[in-house]
Amino acid sequence: xxxxxxxxxxxxxxxxxxxxxxxxxxxxxxxxxxxxxxxxxxxxxxxxxxxxxxxxxxxxxxxxxxxxxxxxxxxxxxxxxxxxxxxxxxxxxxxxxxxxxxxxxxxxxxxxxxxxxxxxxxxxxxxxxxxxxxxxxxxxxxxxxxxxxxxxxxxxxxxxxxxxxxxxxxxxxxxxxxxxxxxxxxxxxxxxxxxxxxxxxxxxxxxxxxxxxxxxxxxxxxxxxxxxxxxxxxxxxxxxxxxxxxxxxxxxxxxxxxxxxx
Amino acid sequence: xxxxxxxxxxxxxxxxxxxxxxxxxxxxxxxxxxxxxxxxxxxxxxxxxxxxxxxxxxxxxxxxxxxxxxxxxxxxxxxxxxxxxxxxxxxxxxxxxxxxxxxxxxxxxxxxxxxxxxxxxxxxxxxxxxxxxxxxxxxxxxxxxxxxxxxxxxxxxxxxxxxxxxxxxxxxxxxxxxxxxxxxxxxxxxxxxxxxxxxxxxxxxxxxxxxxxxxxxxxxxxxxxxxxxxxxxxxxxxxxxxxxxxxxxxxxxxxxxxxxxxxxxxxxxxxxxxxxxxxxxxxxxxxxxxxxxxxxxxxxxxxxxxxxxxxxxxxxxxxxxxxxxxxxxxxxxxxxxxxxxxxxxxxxxxxxxxxxxxxxxxxxxxxxxxxxxxxxxxxxxxxxxxxxxxxxxxxxxxxxxxxxxxxxxxxxxxxxxxxxxxxxxxxxxxxxxxxxxxxxxxxxxxxxxxxxxxxxxxxxxxxxxxxxxxxxxxxxxxxxxxxxxxxxxxxxxxxxxxxxxxxxxxxxxxxxxxxxxxxxxxxxxxxxxxxxxxxxxxxxxxxxxxxxxxxxxxxxxxxxxxxxxxxxxxxxxxxxxxxxxxxxxxxxxxxxxxxxxxxxxxxxxxxxxxxxxxxxx
Numbered sequence: 012x013x014x015x016x017x018x019x020x021x022x023x024x025x026x027x028x029x030x031x032x033x034x035x036x037x038x039x040x041x042x043x044x045x046x047x048x049x050x051x052x053x054x055x056x057x058x059x060x061x062x063x064x065x066x067x068x069x070x071x072x073x074x075x076x077x078x079x080x081x082x083x084x085x086x087x088x089x090x091x092x093x094x095x096x097x098x099x100x101x102x103x104x105x106x107x108x109x110x111x112x113x114x115x116x117x118x119x120x121x122x123x124x125x126x127x128x129x130x131x132x133x134x135x136x137x138x139x140x141x142x143x144x145x146x147x148x149x150x151x152x153x154x155x156x157x158x159x160x161x162x163x164x165x166x167x168x169x170x171x172x173x174x175x176x177x178x179x180x181x182x183x184x185x186x187x188x189x190x191x192x193x194x195x196x197x198x199x200x201x202x203x204x205x206x207x208x209x210x211x212x213x214x215x216x217x218x219x220x221x222x223x224x225x226x227x228x229x230x231x232x233x234x235x236x237x238x239x240x241x242x243x244x245x246x247x248x249x250x251x252x253x254x255x256x257x258x259x260x261x262x263x264x265x266x267x268x269x270x271x272x273x
Numbered sequence: 274x275x276x277x278x279x280x281x282x283x284x285x286x287x288x289x290x291x292x293x294x295x296x297x298x299x300x301x302x303x304x305x306x307x308x309x310x311x312x313x314x315x316x317x318x319x320x321x322x323x324x325x326x327x328x329x330x331x332x333x334x335x336x337x338x339x340x341x342x343x344x345x346x347x348x349x350x351x352x353x354x355x356x357x358x359x360x361x362x363x364x365x366x367x368x369x370x371x372x373x374x375x376x377x378x379x380x381x382x383x384x385x386x387x388x389x390x391x392x393x394x395x396x397x398x399x400x401x402x403x404x405x406x407x408x409x410x411x412x413x414x415x416x417x418x419x420x421x422x423x424x425x426x427x428x429x430x431x432x433x434x435x436x437x438x439x440x441x442x443x444x445x446x447x448x449x450x451x452x453x454x455x456x457x458x459x460x461x462x463x464x465x466x467x468x469x470x471x472x473x474x475x476x477x478x479x480x481x482x483x484x485x486x487x488x489x490x491x492x493x494x495x496x497x498x499x500x501x502x503x504x505x506x507x508x509x510x511x512x513x514x515x516x517x518x519x520x521x522x523x524x525x526x527x528x529x530x531x532x533x534x535x536x537x538x539x540x541x542x543x544x545x546x547x548x549x550x551x552x553x554x555x556x557x558x559x560x561x562x563x564x565x566x567x568x569x570x571x572x573x574x575x576x577x578x579x580x581x582x583x584x585x586x587x588x589x590x591x592x593x594x595x596x597x598x599x600x601x602x603x604x605x606x607x608x609x610x611x612x613x614x615x616x617x618x619x620x621x622x623x624x625x626x627x628x629x630x631x632x633x634x635x636x637x638x639x640x641x642x643x644x645x646x647x648x649x650x651x652x653x654x655x656x657x658x659x660x661x662x663x664x665x666x667x668x669x670x671x672x673x674x675x676x677x678x679x680x681x682x683x684x685x686x687x688x689x690x691x692x693x694x695x696x697x698x699x700x701x702x703x704x705x706x707x708x709x710x711x712x713x714x715x716x717x718x719x720x721x722x723x724x725x726x727x728x729x730x731x732x733x734x735x736x737x738x739x740x741x742x743x744x745x746x747x748x749x750x751x752x753x754x755x756x757x758x759x760x761x762x763x764x765x766x767x768x769x770x771x772x773x774x775x776x777x778x779x780x781x782x783x784x785x786x787x788x789x790x791x792x793x794x795x796x797x798x799x800x801x802x803x804x805x806x807x808x809x810x811x812x813x814x815x816x817x818x819x820x821x822x823x824x825x826x827x828x829x830x831x832x833x834x835x836x837x838x839x840x841x842x843x844x845x846x847x848x849x850x851x852x853x854x855x856x857x858x859x860x861x862x863x864x865x866x867x868x869x870x871x872x873x874x875x876x877x878x879x880x881x882x883x884x885x886x887x888x889x890x
Contacts, residue, residue: 074462081382107464117455120478129473130463179459186463 024108025092026052026189026220028073033087035068037080042068044244046087050237055212055221057231057252060241060267066224067114069241070192073222074109075102091190107134110183114195116175118167118182123159126167126178130186145185153181153211173204180211191215193223197230209234228268232256240264277778284780288694291686292705295754298747299708302715302723303549309726310546312336313539317345322543324348328509328525332534345540347525347547349511354495354521354551356512357505360430361437361494366487368434368619369441373483375620376442377449378471379613388624389446390871395627396439397867399808401839402856404503406630407432408843409637409853412504419516424506427515432500435626437490442623444489448482449475468609485563492555496548496716498523498811499840522548523718523811530725530815545722549715556714631860638853648854660842660851662858664824668738668832672817673806675742675828676749677799683746684753685788685795691754692761693783713751717811720748724816736831741817748812749802756801760794761787797870804866808859810836835859 028050035043043065050056058066068077075096077083089096096105107130119126127146136142146163150156155177167178176196183191193212197205212221212234225231231238232252239249240261248255248264259265314322316336325346334341376388407428415423452475460470476483506518507528520528525544533541642648650663687705695702724744725736732740764787772782788795813819818831819841825832833841835855842852 076458076462079458079461103464103466105464106462111462113455113458113462115455117453117459119456119459119474129460130465133463133465133469133473182459182463 110188361433364434371619373445444486
C-alpha cells in the first residue's frame with residue numbers, strides 16, 4: 012500500500028470558474044438568462060433558489076453533462092482557469108477534472124472496490140497495487156475507510172443511502188478532480204448522513220473547489236463561502252454567504268431567504 | 274337473491290375449471306409420453322438407448338420379440354442437438370447480443386423503433402420459411418466450398434442462429450434499457466467516454482437479463498424442428514465436421530414417426546421424453562437466473578474478483594500479473610472501441626439477415642404467385658403437375674377457426690381466473706402458473722407427438738383437422754393466457770371498485786367492465802394466436818396430415834396446412850417455384866397479422882394513457 016501515487020494530474024485545468032453572458036435553451040425554452048459569475052478556487056460556492064430556477068442546469072454546464080440532453084443549446088463563455096470548456100477540449104478529460112455527485116446516490120452495481128476503481132481504470136490504471144492505493148486513499152478522504160475496509164468486495168448497492176452517497180463522493184475523488192460539483196447531494200438523506208457529507212465538503216474545499224446546489228438554505232449558510240441565488244433562470248444575486256444571508260441587496264433574495272416564496 | 278348467488282358460484286366454477294384444464298394438459302402430456310415410452314426404455318435399456326451411438330431401427334420389431342433385430346441408440350443425436358445448439362448460440366447469441374447493444378446505445382434515435390419492429394418481425398417468420406431459405410439460398414452458397422451439398426452443422430448453426438436472433442435481441446435490449454440512467458451519468462461524470470460507459474457499466478449491470486435472453490435462445494434452438502430437418506442432412510451420425518449430414522433429436526421424431534413400427538414408435542416417443550427433459554432443465558435454469566436479484570449476482574462476482582486479486586503470492590500473483598498485462602493491453606488496443614465497431618457491424622448484419630431472408634424469397638416467389646392464379650385458387654387434380662395450394666389454404670383456415678374456438682375461451686377464462694379470482698401465492702395458483710410456464714417451453718414436435726398418440730386415436734385413428742386443431746390448441750394456451758392477463762392487469766383497479774360499489778356482482782363486473790376494457794389486448798392475443806397456427810408445422814404433420822389432397826369437406830378430413838405444404842413442396846424438389854410462392858403467402862399473412870396486432874396493441878396503450886390523463890384532472 013506504500014506505492015507512490017501515479018495518477019496523472021495534467022495542470023492545464025485551473026480551479027476557478029469564470030462565466031460570461033451564458034444563455035441556455037432547451038429547444039425554444041430559455042432556461043438560463045445572461046449569467047455572469049466568478050467562482051473562486053478552493054472555496055465552497057452554493058447555488059440556492061426554488062425548484063426549476065435553473066441552478067442544477069447551470070451546474071451541469073461546468074462538466075458539460077448538458078451535452079447528453081437533446082435540443083440543449085448553450086452560448087456565452089465558460090472558462091475553467093484559462094481554458095474555454097466549450098472550445099476545443101477533450102470532454103472526458105474535462106469531466107475527469109471536474110467531478111460530479113448527483114442528487115440521488117448512483118453507485119454502480121458492482122463491489123465497493125470496483126466502484127472506486129472504475130474511474131482510474133477508465134484512464135488506463137490497471138495495476139492492482141496502484142488501484143489498491145487509490146481505493147484506500149479515496150475512501151480515507153471520504154472518511155469511509157474504517158467502516159468499509161472489510162466490505163470492499165461487497166456490492167455497493169447493499170450500503171445505506173448515506174453511505175452510498177459518500178461512496179459516490181469517494182468515487183469522484185478517485186480521479187483527483189480539481190473541482191467537485193454537487194447537485195443537491197443530501198436531499199435524499201437523513202440528517203446524520205447530511206451532517207457527514209457537509210463535513211466532507213468543508214474538508215474537501217481545502218484543496219478542491221466545491222460547487223453545491225441545494226434546496227436547503229441552512230445548508231448553504233452553514234458550509235458555503237459564496238452563495239448565488241437563482242430565480243427563473245436568472246442569477247439574481249451572488250456574493251459572500253454572510254452578506255447574502257444577513258444583508259441581501261435584492262428584494263427577491265430577501266423574500267426567498269426569509270421564506271416568503273419558493 | 275339466491276339466483277345471483279348461484280350465478281356467481283357457477284361463474285367462479287367455470288373460470289376455475291378452465292384453469293384446471295391447463296394443469297390437466299401438462300399432466301397428460303407428461304403422463305402419455307412417459308407411459309408410452311416406458312416399454313421402449315425397458316426393452317432397449319435406458320443406458321443403451323441414451324448412450325448407444327447406433328440408430329438402425331427395424332420397423333418389424335415388436336415388444337413380444339425376445340430379441341430386437343434393430344438397434345436404438347440416440348447418442349449421436351444428443352451430441353448433434355448439443356452441437357447445433359452451441360453453434361446457434363455462438364452465431365445467433367453473439368450477433369444478437371451485440372445487435373441489442375447497438376439498438377440500445379449506438380443506433381441513431383430515429384432508426385430505433387423501426388429497427389426494433391423489424392427484428393420482431395423476424396420472430397414471426399415461420400420456421401419452415403427459414404428452412405426453405407436454407408435450402409434455396411444457404412446450402413447452394415455453402416456447397417461452393419463444402420465437400421457435400423452444404424448441409425450439416427454449419428448450415429444448421431447459421432439457420433438456428435438467425436432464428437434465435439430476435440429472442441436474444443429483444444430480451445437483451447429490454448434489460449439493457451432497464452438499467453438506470455443514473456449509472457450512465459455517473460460513469461460519464463468520472464470522465465468515461467460513451468463507449469466505455471456502455472461496456473464498463475451498462476452491459477455488466479444488465480448481465481443477468483442478457484444471460485436469461487441467451488438461455489431462452491438455447492431453449493428455442495433445442496426445440497426447433499422443421500428448419501433443422503431441412504438443412505441438417507439427417508443421417509444418424511455424429512457431426513464430426515462442419516459439413517457432414519447429422520441428426521438432432523427433434524428431427525429423429527419427424528423423420529420416422531410416420532412409418533414407425535411398434536418398438537420404433539416407442540423409441541421415438543422416448544426420444545421426445547429425453548428432449549423434453551433437456552428443455553425443462555433449460556427452463557429451470559432460465560427461471561432461476563431471471564428470478565435471481567441482480568444485486569446478489571453482482572455481490573457474488575465482485576467477491577470472487579476481489580479474493581482472486583488481492584494478497585497474491587507465487588503462482589497467484591503470476592496470474593494476476595498476467596491479468597494486469599492483458600488489462601493494460603486491452604486498454605492500449607482500445608477494446609471498448611472495438612466493441613463499438615462490432616456492435617454496429619452486428620446491428621447492420623441483423624438488418625441485412627432479415628432483408629435477405631424476406632427479400633430473397635419475395636423476389637423469387639412473387640412473380641410466380643402473380644402469374645399463376647391456379648396456384649392459389651385452382652382445383653386439385655389427381656396426379657397432375659399443376660399444383661394448387663388452395664386445399665392447404667382451406668385446411669389452414671379451418672384449423673385456425675377450430676383451434677381458436679377451442680383454445681380461446683379456455684385461455685381467456687384462465688387469465689380471468691388468475692387475475693380476478695386467484696389469491697396470490699397460493700399453491701393452486703402457483704401450480705397453474707407453473708403449468709403455463711411448462712407449456713410454453715415444450716417443443717412443438719413434442720406437441721405433435723402427444724397429439725398423435727392421443728387426439729388422433731380419439732378421433733378415429735387417422736389424422737384430421739379436428740385432431741390437429743386440438744393439438745395446437747394446447748400449444749396456444751400459454752400465449753393467450755399471458756397476453757390476456759397482461760391486459761387485465763393494466764386495467765385501473767378503480768374501475769372494478771366502481772362497479773362493485775354500485776352493487777354489481779363480481780361476474781357482472783368481469784363481463785361488463787373488465788373484459789370490455791381489456792378487449793384490445795385480448796384481440797391482439799387472438800391475432801397473434803392466428804399467426805402461430807398458420808406458421809407452425811411440426812405439430813401438424815402427424816396430427817392433421819401432410820398431403821396436399823383435395824379440399825377438405827369437414828373437420829374429420831385430413832390435409833396439409835400451408836406451412837406443412839411448404840415443407841412438402843420444398844422437400845420434393847420438383848415444385849420449387851410453387852414452394853417459393855407458398856413461402857411468400859406465408860410471410861405476407863404472418864407479417865400482416867403481426868402488424869395488425871402491434872397496431873391494436875398501440876391503440877390500447879393510447880387509450881389507457883388517455884384515461885389516466887382524465888383521471889389526473
